[in-house]
Amino acid sequence: MYGDRSLVPGEAVRLLALGALMEKDCRYGDLATEIRFFTQRIVGPSLDLLGSSLELLRIEGLADAVEHAENDERALLRITESGRSLFEDLMSAQLRAPINDVGRLVLLLKLRFLTYLPKEAQEDQLDLLSDIVRTERARAAELVKEFGEHPIADWLAIDIEQADRRITWLESALKKLSVS
Template identity: 40%
Template sequence: MYRDKTLIPTEALRLCALGTLAVKPRSYAELAREVRTFASRIVGPSLEMMGLSIEVLRADGLMEPIESEPTTGPAGGILCLTKAGHTELQQLLTSNLRSPFDGNSQLVFALKLRFLHLLSDKDAKDQIDRMLEISETEHARLVDLKKRYGAEPGQFEAWLDLELAQVEARLKWLETVSPTL
């Protein structure tokens, strides 16, 4: 984790893998594919985001096979979270969020929303509140940029307006998000 208790990219991928397994046990190959696909759809292809070895999760005792077929070997069975895996997932899901809203922050934001239902109502509400706070900070940052540099020639002000509209829409939407489905 970073000093501010936000997730580094490999921890975001760890969150993705653990959350994916918490939702449904999967084979090693399915899990690797799901993590790679989800992360690349959010932040685009990135070597930094593809650095998680699923095997590390097993070595750390966070997942284990629930069934194994002799023909598929140790990586071929269906994997599930261990108790330690559930604990780690809770810690990752309740980590801090970072502003500004960059690629990694966007991935963490999306993962928290994807797996929000795995948290207690209180923890989910805390995460929603934190998402609102981060979005408000992002909005203030963009407003300040517009005040300082929006009148300059070029397309910067138009781009800022687009970014502000997205943040405002996110804030409005987050106000409607409920910790329970």
């Protein structure tokens, strides 16, 4: 992690791997495919997100092979208690504003795996995301004031509208969580 407790790219990949194993046991090869698919759709091809081998999950005791196979890619992996603990730690990481490609990946991973956290931690994450979106909205609004009628102000107005929609969605998600 960076000093501000935000995730480095390799930790984002680790969060994705552990989150996918929280969803279900997964074959090694399928997990690697899932990681490539998801990261490339969000960030595009990135050397920063190639990460270390998934074999480290087994070496570090974060996942176990519950069904061995002749070919390691066919081994069925299951998350361990240590893996669950690290998953929760990675999910609690901060996000940096402004959101860059890796930050967007982490944000979407937090949303994808949110339901695997205890209710209080889910609320904390939704609050964190709300704060980040509000910060980004405020930055865009300041620039709009600076540029007035310039085309950049029109473009930033679109960002502000999207931020407003995201804030509304996050507030709604928080309300639903508090009711349940």
